[in-house]
Amino acid sequence: MRLECWYGIMKKYILAAVVVSAPFLIGGGLVLHRWMGFREYEALIERGDRLILSDTFRALAAYTEAVNLRPERSPAYIQRSKVHDARGEQEEAIRDLEEAIKRKPDNPGPHVAIGDMYLQAAEYQKASQEYEKAFQLGMVRGPLEQDRGVGE
DSSP states (O other): OHHHHHHHHHHHHHHHHHHHHHHHHHHHHHHHHHHHHHHHHHHHHHHHHHHTTTOHHHHHHHHHHHHHHOTTOSHHHHHHHHHHHHTTOHHHHHHHHHHHHHHOTTOSHHHHHHHHHHHHTTOHHHHHHHHHHHHHTTOOSOHHHHHHTTTO
16 A cells, blocks of 8 residues: 555656646757757758759759748848859849848848849849948948949
């Protein structure tokens, strides 16, 4: 009888310990899961960066996988837009850059990249508008000045 009573008490204490510690265990698991997702995201970006000059198809796949893994982050959209641009897919590139802007509206880089695409397409008014947005967000020099080292 005494063993059964001790077993009952221990069962209650174990249950209480599990109930009390569950939020910490689950929270720690979520933090670990997010950290692992971040590491996987970064690895996909790095893989795409290594492939971008040699295999645009696989680079595009790596960036797309990164976008699917962490759609709230903008770097994969920006990198994927570079692949689309290199493949002559300007509409897709602009669409990715616009998605990057939605996720990080204070980044002038995507506006400059869109402006460059409009400039190449001889759409000067649209290019000017994008460069103006980049300037308002803190871009000090224009893209042509950066490429040629003007103003340094």
